[in-house]
Structure formats: structure tokens, C-alpha cells
Amino acid sequence: MRQRLRSPVIVLALALVLLAEGCAPSSVGGQKGSVAPDFSLSGLDGAAVNLSDYRGRTVVLNFFATWCGPCRAEMPDLQAVYGELHDHGMVLVAVNQGETREQVSSFAREFGLTFPILLDQDEATARLYGVRAFPTTVIIDGRGVVRDVVVGGPLTRTALRRMLEGMVK
Helix, strand or coil, X not given: CCCCCXXXXXXXXXXXXXXXXXCCHHHCCXXXXXXXXXXXXXXXXXXXXXXXXXXXXXXXXXXXXXXXXXXXXXXXXXXXXXXXXXXXXEEEEEEEECCXXXXXXXXXXXXXXXXXXXXECCCHHHHHCCCCCCCEEEEECCCCEEEEEEECCCCCHHHHHHHHCCCCX
């Protein structure tokens, strides 16, 4: 019977490759339990918005693209939860990835979106948060700590409300 050897050199080499590719967990700025990295992006109206502007409120930070099927599917549920909980200490901020203001404005009108939508045209904020797939949703508590990260979707109204339990007033 042949025994497999687990070489520390191979493990180290694999770890270095993953780190170089940006796949190591420590490369994710929006990692659960960490302080959410602050950023400043332009909204659809052209005004600069900082994540720190929302300190003291629970933030649902949703990274999306207009061409993404699961992103499109979850927008009505995100809008519904925003409508229900906005006055109870929650804000939803959507961050579009690399598309034009016109494309994103048209998308917002199509879905009747009323929450803030920011433009990450160079995708630097997505990289800061380690976003690898759309949609990615990051739940941030009032102290600015990442409480949950959901990669993929669509995120349903029920699932989002469950994630926010105890975090909104």
C-alpha cells in the first residue's frame, strides 16, 4: 500500500500561489468579523458618498452588475426590505461594477430602486472587499463591523430579513 506524503514545501507553495492570485482569506477586506473598509464613491446624482457616512446604522452593501441575472432577480427583494427597514436603522447601498452612469440609471428606473446606488467604475472598492462574484452582499453593523457576507444569489427577502434580525431597531 502506497502512503501519500504531505510535504510542507508543497503546502507552502500552494499557499503562495493562492496569495498571489488574491484568494487567501486575509486578502478580503470585507471579511466577517473585520472592520469594513471605508470608501468614497460617486452616486448616480454625482455626489460623493462615503461608507462612514452611515456609521451608526446597519448597512447592507450589495455589489452588482446590471447584466448579472442573479443581481437582477434579487433587486425587487432588496428594494422591499429597504422599504420595510429603512426607517428602523438600516440602509441599503448598492455598488455597481464598471458600468456607465446611464446604464445604471436605466437599471434603477427599470426596478424602481430608491436606495443609494454608487458607481465603482474602476472596481477598486470591489477589490478592497475581495469581491469575486456578483452579487456579493456584505452586512455591516452600526459599529462598522462586517457581520455576514453572501456570495452569489439571488438573496431573498426572507433570507435578508433573517440576517438583519437583532441588528435593526
